[in-house]
Amino acid sequence: MSHQLANSFRTGADERGHFGIHGGRFVAETLMPLILDVEKAYAEAQADPAFQAELDGYLKTYVGRPSPLYFAKRMTEELGGAKIYFKREDLNHTGAHKINNCMGQILLARRMGKKRIIAETGAGQHGVATATVCALFGLQCVIYMGATDIERQQPNVFRMKLLGAEVRPVTSGAATLKDAMNDALRDWVANVHDTYYLIGTVAGPHPYPTMVRDFQCVIGDETKVQMQEAEGRLPDSLIAAVGGGSNAMGLFHPFLDDASVRIIGVEAAGHGIDTGKHAASLTGGKPGVLHGNRTYLLQDEDGQIAEAHSISAGLDYPGIGPEHSWLHDMKRAEYVGITDDEALDAFHRFTRWEGIIPALESSHAIAQAIKMAPTLPQDHLMVVNLSGRGDKDVNTVARAMGVVL
Template sequence: MSAADSSGTERGVAETLPNSLRAGPDPRGRFGIFGGRFVAETLMPLVLELDAAYAAAKADPAFRKELDYYLKDYVGRPSPLWFARRLTEELGGARIYMKREELNHTGSHKLNNVMGQILLARRMGRSRIVAETGAGQHGVATATVCALFGLKCTIYMGATDVERQKPNVFRMRLLGAEVVAVTSGAGTLKDAMNEAMRDWVTNVRDTYFLVGTVAGPHPYPQMVRDFQSVIGDETRVQMQEAEGRLPDVIVAAIGGGSNAMGIFHPFLDDPSVRLVGVEAAGRGLDSGETAASILRGRPGVLHGNRTYLLQDEDGQIDEAHSISAGLDYPGIGPEHSWLADIGRVEYVGATDDQALAAFQLCTRTEGIIPALEAAHALAHVAVIAPTLSPETLLVVNISGRGDKDIFTVAAHLGVTL
């Protein structure tokens, strides 16, 4: 029985949906048992309004046209699909292609989603934007479009992340955003998300909550996925042009999971394409200091959705750990949880040390400094590429550039800048 057959009824996706893995979520925002809208009553009417506004925008050709214009001339799409010749030779195996999302304006895939949502926020008449950020990539992207459209912008960032991502904090402030350092909890992405939700519930009348990943209450997981699917749509076309066929393996790093969902989603109904999501294993999957929500978590409810979460027996959420601030989150988008349960996507882990080694490998062989997030995907590529035949076409999503990470990397390598 294929994954497509089993998904229709057993996992609870409405039977009326077409027989496709790309049809979710159902009208309640569920992917199987995952997803939903677990928010306070104060926010519920807003989430429903957003759902209706997004559906209307999606059906409006003028919205698509406007988004395409900004994606091409402001974001700089399409991003190239680069054949990584020296990395391929070095690893000796699969032909490795890189989807160059780090070449987007602001240096990561984040702007794909942010551009879509900011146009939606404008359609909805919102004048103030709040967002959470971990590594600062989503915060920078959000601050950028707020500068572009002259909107007020407040970014919540964990105090720990503010410390380890100083260049991005400075960038956001230059762009005119207010950056609030969140000191509750461990001061990372989870705490920033809590604080952004508190701001939203307080300022419901004028504020748009611009979620940066494929998580949160419905329709965010679907909407962010749709905006990020441009990555996979382009990859499909570009690989056809380069090799005349679909890729065999696609590898992407996962924190909340937006770059991975974006490149995976257009391939979900192509069973020949193996999809691999790489979670941040931190100091090791069983070290107790990890961010691998699917591999070491259990289903639960946090931040508006039911999904795999790192949590203790009592349902208290654990602190995640990763060298990468962008992956340092104890949850994951609900669609990933569903894809893991039905077996369509493989989820694996890469440790901090593996990511550091891959960061250097990529920089040395390709002249591309990848973000530490993307370095986790590269770390898994370094594991599997040598085991694959030279005919195998492998795509790795370079979700962001690593300039922001050089201080972190230098510190780990014992270099003082």
């Protein structure tokens, strides 16, 4: 059973990496000693003020933190309800929140003396962020990416190559993110001595869900301070898109024990939950074991993992981080679905309202804000995580509009 204290939602995972029934370490024996090494090295790094100081330095001067908390005046006026703020993770170096985690883990890999970095990527954002920090420190970088995703995310593939990474196409399974993660795990098993696996989201075997969360908590920590400066109090609601769930967890976690703060995670409902073509693991899945952790998964009756669907490649994953599964079970956070069409509509409206082209992932969170804000009073303070910029998505959006570029 979990050892989490009833009066706090912020003490997990327990010593074996569990969040309630979720999380844990479900990996082949060959990897267990390595994962224990990562856990030990991370615990030592956490206890070392020099590690945090080094990370803070890079976050400030290389990533560009703190990212602003921006009051979206026009959107607020258009919707006529809640006062809407955006946490501008899109302004980070490489254009998304992914770099926060990559910077933390690359410093850890260096402490561990690892020379070769592997990672999986779906849309390519985590791949680009990983390739970026590998270039920064002169480390060998191998990115696993589904052949299907390579086809639809060519600009990011080219970026990774410019940064010196080798992009390995994954053709097994459906050739998307989950298959890329399988192949990254296979690489790690075969290259245990020199290789560090830089997982991009709050999933995988313990300690990854906890560690990635910790590195992303800078989002929520800054938001708390910035909202205090702007409004002199806590926000009333937080909204973030959830695929694996790292940008959402980074925003949510520092507020979990602030009971007045309503927390809403937005899953990709694809063509609609009832069509079966979606990526909403919490709404449409059930607990299972994949990629090193127990969590809600899209799967059939036989326990075979189902393919996810979302217009946003970054949300196109049949699982979700185990801590989200636990927050869902505990009902501390609410999880809702936004369809492809709703996300596209939000993408267009937000671009025109605010002069910011949002990532399609973030557009799911914006769509939820568009739904909720008009129903809320004008003194309601809402924070939406603008987890990434949408430049990478212009081809997808053009295709959806029937425009040939």
